[in-house]
Amino acid sequence: MHIPAPVLNPPFNVTRSSHVVLTVRDLDVSRTFYTDLVGLVVSDADRETVWLRGREESAHHSLVLRKGATPNCQRLGFRVLTDDDILKAKDHFDSIGVPAQIVDVPYQGKTLHVRDAIGMPVEFTSSMPFRERMFMAYDQYRGAAAQRIDHWQIQAQNVRRAFDFWHPLGFRTSEYTYSEVPGGGVDLWGVWMQRKGNPHDQVFTNGPGPRLHHFAYLLRDTADLMHACDVAGALGLGRRLERGPGRHGISGAMFIYFRDPDGHRIEMFNTHYQNIDLEPPIGWSLSNPKRADQWGMPARAKWFNEATVFEGAEPVEPDLAADVPTLEKFLEMTD
Amino acid sequence: MHIPAPVLNPPFNVTRSSHVVLTVRDLDVSRTFYTDLVGLVVSDADRETVWLRGREESAHHSLVLRKGATPNCQRLGFRVLTDDDILKAKDHFDSIGVPAQIVDVPYQGKTLHVRDAIGMPVEFTSSMPFRERMFMAYDQYRGAAAQRIDHWQIQAQNVRRAFDFWHPLGFRTSEYTYSEVPGGGVDLWGVWMQRKGNPHDQVFTNGPGPRLHHFAYLLRDTADLMHACDVAGALGLGRRLERGPGRHGISGAMFIYFRDPDGHRIEMFNTHYQNIDLEPPIGWSLSNPKRADQWGMPARAKWFNEATVFEGAEPVEPDLAADVPTLEKFLEMTD
Amino acid sequence: MHIPAPVLNPPFNVTRSSHVVLTVRDLDVSRTFYTDLVGLVVSDADRETVWLRGREESAHHSLVLRKGATPNCQRLGFRVLTDDDILKAKDHFDSIGVPAQIVDVPYQGKTLHVRDAIGMPVEFTSSMPFRERMFMAYDQYRGAAAQRIDHWQIQAQNVRRAFDFWHPLGFRTSEYTYSEVPGGGVDLWGVWMQRKGNPHDQVFTNGPGPRLHHFAYLLRDTADLMHACDVAGALGLGRRLERGPGRHGISGAMFIYFRDPDGHRIEMFNTHYQNIDLEPPIGWSLSNPKRADQWGMPARAKWFNEATVFEGAEPVEPDLAADVPTLEKFLEMTD
Amino acid sequence: MHIPAPVLNPPFNVTRSSHVVLTVRDLDVSRTFYTDLVGLVVSDADRETVWLRGREESAHHSLVLRKGATPNCQRLGFRVLTDDDILKAKDHFDSIGVPAQIVDVPYQGKTLHVRDAIGMPVEFTSSMPFRERMFMAYDQYRGAAAQRIDHWQIQAQNVRRAFDFWHPLGFRTSEYTYSEVPGGGVDLWGVWMQRKGNPHDQVFTNGPGPRLHHFAYLLRDTADLMHACDVAGALGLGRRLERGPGRHGISGAMFIYFRDPDGHRIEMFNTHYQNIDLEPPIGWSLSNPKRADQWGMPARAKWFNEATVFEGAEPVEPDLAADVPTLEKFLEMTD
């Protein structure tokens, strides 16, 4: 058993991954990318910021684009159930010596800023203004018609350290990748962690970190996923498709990955599973290639190597030395 | 054997059903219906007329809407291969005593006007201006994104008479419905006739005629078909869906039928079969309900009873007395 | 505000609707229906019982078929998080005077039997044996390939009374239907209640009750939903499709409803929304027909009037007199 | 204008590409590949041969697998309309000095064997026994549920020479690739030729030839295409997916390419267009990468370089020197 039992009574109640705040260089170009290709809805916009949400989302924003000279990820946001959970979170972080500030953020209720154990800037918020769910305005669907934010994936310089920070906060592990260490024990290469009852709210994988590898929106179905590719082609963005369409082993999702105009990576996917019951996490040996791809070819090196830097967090090399199974190596081996 | 052998060397070469000319009362309202729900592309428009084509069509128009006080169908258009076929068609109709005039029609090459044996006004044309196929402009897809015109269905006061007119012109029968006549022979209730190598370019079924029961566009797939329904709901046109989604036995098509703002009926469908080889037509006994619906419930009475009148052709009662298996009767029987 | 604030700290932690136990007359015929058309997986079977689960489910069963002379619903099962919740539930029901017994049930952990305020027999259980998720065994997909159980809908003789029983147990209301009462207040016609973070674990609607109106499985997408209809047709079960395909307003789901060989009604649906954040429930006036159908025609009378009786609970007439908007009435009005 | 006008009155009437005859080393393994992954139906089988057809096909076979030590393509088969066309074909080939023999072939009517100008062995046949179309037996669908054969693609040592052989037989060019020759004229790199009214019955592209690059079956839709990939993964054949899913510019098809157990390449695709009217072919400059892929990455070198040898035809190097835009080069350039 490589993963400890889940913490059922965490110090405060995180309910789900909620939003991503990105710096982008050209607000108009990025806005068009996210509305016309990804299919998000604009909740609000001013000269410096665009707030977007998925077709079905009633929370004000799941993606915030902020104009800036240097593309990065400013912050990742979690939702907690009530204002009271923000106070409990503050108490918790104070008690373990993690700096935490309650701050004012536009279109958000009580919000708490923290950096996690690998240096990733996050915030917790208890509420946002409601906006009408737009998922039945089918005549307004565009591109992938992304329905809602689901999760993000982080490159961690030390996956175990990230795990040890988030596990006590009630994040449960659905799946993980490991390798046996000669002499006993395992190295942890990736952990898929969740609060909302499906395979993941956030994922940590080994790599130069902390970096945001990708954030992910749920699509309705395969038809929308393929339509997104076709729309990308029609918009002249066909080369921005960096990986996929494909099918993961871990989580079972059908996926595509695009790079946005600043190189931020967005996954759009469909069909993973419900994970509410208490059940043992699924361990994948690092040597099993089907964890990544059930069919087709592996991801190209760029997919493994490039990621978005977090504001105020210089990435460092990972503690585990990775030998990444890239498309480039695959092509050489199977020539 | 209820259907004679196909005519392999007809007097002229009709290649396919090509276009429908409808009178509509409000040009803007109808244009919006056909662009936003059906997803057609406007090729040209003036104050009196809108010319539309399917997403993949390179011919200038497959649907012509003309402003007028009384909704009807002005004419159905077939394509022939070359100008020479128009001249051969003229000779043929002259020789059998059917009035035929060569006329000028906007955006069409040489065109010949004729009324068929049941009084239906048709035209044959050999060419149209080319327009770019728009099927890869996926970012511009709307509603059902109808790809191309496929066929139409005519209520005929005498199906046999219609058959006897079109069969010698090389129209092959893919499927038909019949009932045994006591004492021998069969009554013909419907014939599915084709020139282009799939189940139908035109269909004649028993009913007050001649009337245009519906015309049909091909969709890419099930997802587009269901999206059309959803878009209709979003546009406030959800009650215009008169029948379906369902699956025909004859032709094997998945279908939906909408009524347009003037009550003209359009079918949108997917997946029928190729029918190029010379093979015996499929006969369906009138007593087999699966010919109409492989699952679900029958069509409502309106679907059977209402249809579009042709210009200059007062419908008359059919020679065969029909007992139509409506939804209304089905509900009574299965209460 | 027609619905009170949600109870955030209920006496025990129900996590989701879990399973349905049905009496069927012919075990083989029913098993075939649920494997070949619905696409469920058999977890275990003996001479008297078949235990089935959805394609992605790791819990041992979500549907239990038991051989018996009189088709009914023996019991509905909820999952709680831990064994401790069963003990807390027992305490809770004891304290409010609701009889509750801890019982032994095959393939289930600690289980508690209770009848709710409208007489519906339910059970709570904390665990089941794990079985492998079969959702990536795509070569074994059959029919609708139903992925997991999602919810059930109950006809209640008094919706308010059911609500008052379940609301204090932490069931949150996502949507509801109401009518204004002359003189003030509202009548509650239906409540969509949930624990697992989507629109519903269970629904109560006004009608002769308690009766199980339907239980529902989630499908992957529209293509599977339509394939289910086609498979039904091919299996000679096409008339078992009682309603749909259609799109609900409430929950936004695309749906089909089938009657099983004993008349039990199963819904299969796709695409509703996440409902984790605390937000006001959506109220639908009873006079808005789009709550039921975004497009197409209303459900037939049978859909409204027929339902499965619970074991040991003689249905009684509802306290509110319903005027149900059936297909039959719709056809009369729109003739 | 790089392509001469189509021949409207060819010496005999080829109606469509009809069947492929392959040598395979293990008949059982290959049969399983084509039934369980591709989803074809077995029409007949003996110890040496399996005859298969698509789900909707009524002709006896579109794929013939013959047991043999050395995998190759024995022959490609075209359908002509009538027996009389076989006699006319014999006369035609006699008159131009191309050896042509009338032969007996199981499950085929009158059949004529010929080698074309680049050495490819073909046959023409006028009939096959009918089998029931199986496309509405939805409960029996497996894998991709391939509906019907559509076309094949040939690597030709000289595309112009192949064109000059097939053009006079009435094959019309829908699309082609070319490069300007310094000093005037164009080199022809690929021609998409058709008889049946869509973009292609056969394609010739520059390469060591004659070799069969791939043959192609039509699928119903995107959902079936992606399901084929998923089924391949589940069957342990996920690495056999050599290219795709992707979207061609030429023909507009969504595609996947698999290698069968002997390395024969099969394409499965959806959505191209109707091409019945006489219209100018579409020319693509060789320098436009979107002709091959509207989005995503190019095909790997294997896809360009490997192909099936024809029986009795030693491939020779092409007359034009190709610089093939492979995935391998793309990855180097975009690192």
Ligand SMILES: [Ca+2]
């Ligand atoms: Ca689909």
Ligand SMILES: [Fe+2]
């Ligand atoms: Fe992801």
Ligand SMILES: [Fe+2]
């Ligand atoms: Fe039709």
Ligand SMILES: [Fe+2]
């Ligand atoms: Fe339901």
Ligand SMILES: [Fe+2]
């Ligand atoms: Fe191809």
